[in-house]
Amino acid sequence: xxxxxxxxxxxxxxxLLIACLIINNVESQLTTDYYAxxxxxxxxxxxxxMFNALMNExxxxxxxxxxxxxxxxxxxxxxxxxxxxxxxEKFAFPNLNSARGFDVVDSIKTAIESQxxxxxxxxxxxxxxxREAVLLSGGPAWQVLLGRRDGLVAxxxxxxxxxxxxxxxxxxxxxxxxxxxxxxxxxxxxxGGHTIGLARCTVFSSRLSNFSSTGSPDPTLDAxxxxxxxxxxxxxxxxxxxxxxxxxxxYRFDNHYFDNLLNNKGLLFSDQVLFSGNPTRRRRPNRLxxxxxxxxxxxxxxxxxx
Ligand code: HEM
Ligand SMILES: *[C@@H]1O[C@H](CO)[C@@H](O)[C@H](O)[C@H]1NC(C)=O
Ligand SMILES: *[C@@H]1O[C@H](CO)[C@@H](O)[C@H](O)[C@H]1NC(C)=O
Ligand SMILES: *[C@@H]1O[C@H](CO)[C@@H](O)[C@H](O)[C@H]1NC(C)=O
Ligand SMILES: *[C@@H]1O[C@H](CO)[C@@H](O)[C@H](O)[C@H]1NC(C)=O
Numbered sequence: 001x002x003x004x005x006x007x008x009x010x011x012x013x014x015x016l017l018i019a020c021l022i023i024n025n026v027e028s029q030l031t032t033d034y035y036a037x038x039x040x041x042x043x044x045x046x047x048x049x050m051f052n053a054l055m056n057e058x059x060x061x062x063x064x065x066x067x068x069x070x071x072x073x074x075x076x077x078x079x080x081x082x083x084x085x086x087x088x089e090k091f092a093f094p095n096l097n098s099a100r101g102f103d104v105v106d107s108i109k110t111a112i113e114s115q116x117x118x119x120x121x122x123x124x125x126x127x128x129x130x131r132e133a134v135l136l137s138g139g140p141a142w143q144v145l146l147g148r149r150d151g152l153v154a155x156x157x158x159x160x161x162x163x164x165x166x167x168x169x170x171x172x173x174x175x176x177x178x179x180x181x182x183x184x185x186x187x188x189x190x191x192g193g194h195t196i197g198l199a200r201c202t203v204f205s206s207r208l209s210n211f212s213s214t215g216s217p218d219p220t221l222d223a224x225x226x227x228x229x230x231x232x233x234x235x236x237x238x239x240x241x242x243x244x245x246x247x248x249x250x251y252r253f254d255n256h257y258f259d260n261l262l263n264n265k266g267l268l269f270s271d272q273v274l275f276s277g278n279p280t281r282r283r284r285p286n287r288l289x290x291x292x293x294x295x296x297x298x299x300x301x302x303x304x305x306x
Contacts, residue, residue: 034124034146039116043128049108050132051066053101058251061133062197063101064204068130069193070099071123073180078151079122085154092159097240098200105129123148137196139253166203166268173270193258194245194271201232202239204268209235220276223265243267 053060071081074089081089082105089095090102104298105122108129112120124146135141164176176188207218208230217226225247232241245267248256257271266272 010090011142011200015127026182030145030147031198032143032145035116035120039112041115042112042120045106045111045115046125046128047132049073049104050129050136053104053107054133054136058137059197060101060104061137061251061253062245063099064104064126064129064133065103065193066197067101068126069190070095070159070163071126073162073164074155075151075153076180077123077148079126079129079148080151080154081126081159082122083151083154087154087156089154089156089159092156092163094159094163094165116257121148121150123150134253137251137253139195155301164270166199168270168273170273173273191271192255192257194266195249195255196251196253197245198242198250199245199267200239201229201237201241201243205231205235205239207269208233218269220264220272221266225265245271254260274298 015260031226039045045267050064053064067081068077070089071077074080081095082102083089090099105125109122112125124144127146127148131142131144162176162179164173168176174184174187177183177190182190185242207221208226209217211218221229229243232243233239246251246252246254246257247260247265247267248254256264258265259306261272261275264272264276266275
């Protein structure tokens with residue numbers, strides 16, 4: 001009687017070990033040619049669909065890039081941001097009335113399914129769409145690693161806690177990136193994603209008046225920008241009006257995001273804080289001056305999200 005019990009315990013352990021190995025294996029097995037045989041036209045299908053979407057609305061490039069980012073920060077890049085249901089990440093604060101492009105994902109998925117049925121994961125579709133979005137916006141290309149499995153559960157709490165907030169300071173941002181294995185260099189280059197797209201008044205209006213109870217606007221926001229943003233976002237407004245994250249070129253994937261920061265023209269507090277003086281920076285001159293140098297020399301956020 002004792003023996004089988006012990007055996008079964010061992011078997012459970014071994015099964016667990018194998019499961020772990022398989023999980024590790026799956027992670028390390030991502031390859032660029034994962035669908036070479038099962039869906040040889042995959043990249044072209046996605047590019048064509050993205051092209052059509054951008055012809056219709058250029059902002060979709062930004063929206064699809066952001067979807068991939070918001071997918072990856074919650075339980076890894078597993079497509080969970082696409083799931084509906086009671087724990088849907090779509091209703092987490094960073095996504096509510098904000099994340100967009102789900103209809104474009106659906107049309108890409110439909111186009112893929114008609115040529116290669118049931119083989120391409122939605123997580124991989126988001127990863128490829130983000131690359132095409134950047135490329136079609138005039139940005140750099142990168143090789144997309146493929147072979148992700150779609151998650152079956154969403155995690156709204158994970159999205160609320162794990163995604164960075166526009167009010168986060170630099171240490172909070174660094175910590176949230178570190179929690180998913182990304183470095184300070186990754187923080188700086190990936191933040192370059194804000195070279196395209198729009199943001200609503202509600203995510204930056206706290207900078208426009210009585211910033212941090214000082215009675216004045218955020219001193220690290222360019223004064224002429226303060227004036228024009230105050231016009232866009234009156235205190236009585238609904239907060240839904242939008243403006244460019246990169247004041248220089250809204251839909252062009254270029255280096256202006258970083259130039260803006262040097263000129264106090266970062267739109268979000270969380271953007272400008274990567275560069276501007278703040279107590280954190282004064283306390284850690286070494287690390288943050290390194291960060292500054294990286295901003296100046298960074299090449300427009302070319303790093304892929306893993
Ligand atoms: C560093 C921390 C980050 C914070 C705090 C942040 C926050 C935000 C906020 C508040 C918005 C505007 C949302 C709205 O108005 O509803 C936004 C938009 C956007 N974010 Fe970020 N973000 C961060 C990092 C990133 C990264 C890493 C990427 C991609 C590489 C990215 C890509 C975008 C894009 C493309 C948009 C515009 C989306 C559109 O126009 O539809 N962001 N972000
Ligand atoms: C969801 O995310 C939270 C916060 O990161 C975490 O504590 C929790 O374990 C996650 N739940 C699932 C089911 O992954
Ligand atoms: C700014 O906010 C603080 C705290 O909420 C408040 O006491 C103060 O009166 C405000 N100042 C102005 C100019 O609105
Ligand atoms: C802002 O937009 C969201 C959805 O896009 C909507 O639910 C909300 O009512 C809008 N706010 C106002 C005051 O119109
Ligand atoms: C954008 O930046 C370029 C290069 O720095 C500059 O020549 C141009 O005037 C800027 N355009 C706007 C609209 O700010």
